[in-house]
Amino acid sequence: MPPSADIALSTPLPISSPIDKPSLRRELRRRRRTLSRRQQRDASRRLCQRLKKLPEVRRARRISLYLPVGGEIDPTPLIGWLRRRNVSVYLPVLRPFADNHLWLVEYRPDTPMIKNRFGILEPAPRYSAQRHNRLPAWGLDVMIVPLVGFDAQGNRMGMGGGFYDRTLAFTRRRGPRPWLVGVAHSCQEVTHLPPEPWDISLQAIVSDRRIIRS
Ligand SMILES: Nc1nc2c(c(=O)[nH]1)N(C=O)[C@@H](CNc1ccc(C(=O)N[C@@H](CCC(=O)O)C(=O)O)cc1)CN2
Numbered sequence: 456m457p458p459s460a461d462i463a464l465s466t467p468l469p470i471s472s473p474i475d476k477p478s479l480r481r482e483l484r485r486r487r488r489t490l491s492r493r494q495q496r497d498a499s500r501r502l503c504q505r506l507k508k509l510p511e512v513r514r515a516r517r518i519s520l521y522l523p524v525g526g527e528i529d530p531t532p533l534i535g536w537l538r539r540r541n542v543s544v545y546l547p548v549l550r551p552f553a554d555n556h557l558w559l560v561e562y563r564p565d566t567p568m569i570k571n572r573f574g575i576l577e578p579a580p581r582y583s584a585q586r587h588n589r590l591p592a593w594g595l596d597v598m599i600v601p602l603v604g605f606d607a608q609g610n611r612m613g614m615g616g617g618f619y620d621r622t623l624a625f626t627r628r629r630g631p632r633p634w635l636v637g638v639a640h641s642c643q644e645v646t647h648l649p650p651e652p653w654d655i656s657l658q659a660i661v662s663d664r665r666i667i668r669s
């Protein structure tokens with residue numbers, strides 16, 4: 456790769472205001488989709504190395520992550536490591552009959568999987584419908600949240616469905632809650648993102664290049 460391309464990837468994308476969120480989202484999704492297989496593999500490895508070092512992750516007994524699509528940074532190499540440590544792994548599932556809310560469903564080697572309406576693999580309805588396979592989000596120790604964009608202040612942007620914001624709205628009240636860590640490729644960093652009133656703040660953001668703690 457020429458050095459100029461590398462610099463372009465490591466520099467936060469300058470944002471003009473007012474922000475046109477849909478077009479910014481489209482541009483950031485395009486950026487991650489165009490990464491090569493090798494860039495994807497290296498980024499995933501770097502991300503997972505960083506995550507494995509975090510005390511919050513090392514202490515956790517229950518963690519949710521996601522199965523990547525459309526060039527999202529891949530956290531799944533963590534699954535084997537977590538299983539060896541006897542950590543339970545959960546995946547987001549589109550909750551039926553509840554607009555844009557997620558269930559957190561346990562993911563085991565034999566969990567039946569189907570593609571949801573966005574083409575993302577998730578535990579099948581007959582499995583997710585059984586309450587003992589789910590965990591309320593407050594019962595997770597760590598939630599790994601996929602990001603489309605982020606800035607150095609820890610502001611985030613997701614796919615635009617408000618799935619995570621709705622599912623995590625309970626964290627505004629007192630009580631147990633997961634440690635929230637957003638993950639993304641470094642090319643998804645922008646100079647600033649305006650926080651929205653409904654945004655739930657993350658405790659940290661980890662990319663293949665750095666960690667931002669809030
Ligand atoms: N890997 C992964 N799983 C995840 C999420 C995610 O961001 N990444 N989610 C995080 O929220 C939830 C799914 N949210 C999504 C929200 C919008 C679109 C999406 O592609 N929207 C299309 C329009 C969609 C259509 O109706 O087909 C688009 O914006 O072009 C996909 C997933 C749960 N699972």
Ligand SMILES: Nc1ncnc2c1ncn2[C@@H]1O[C@H](COP(=O)(O)OP(=O)(O)OP(=O)(O)O)[C@@H](O)[C@H]1O
Pocket residue numbers: 611612613614615616617618619620621624651653654
């Ligand atoms: N707690 C909530 N209750 C009701 N609507 C919400 C809530 N949180 C977010 N929304 C709505 O969801 C929509 C999408 O929000 P936004 O564009 O910030 O999504 P996002 O943060 O990119 O998505 P995600 O949370 O899935 O990562 C907005 O119209 C917003 O009003």
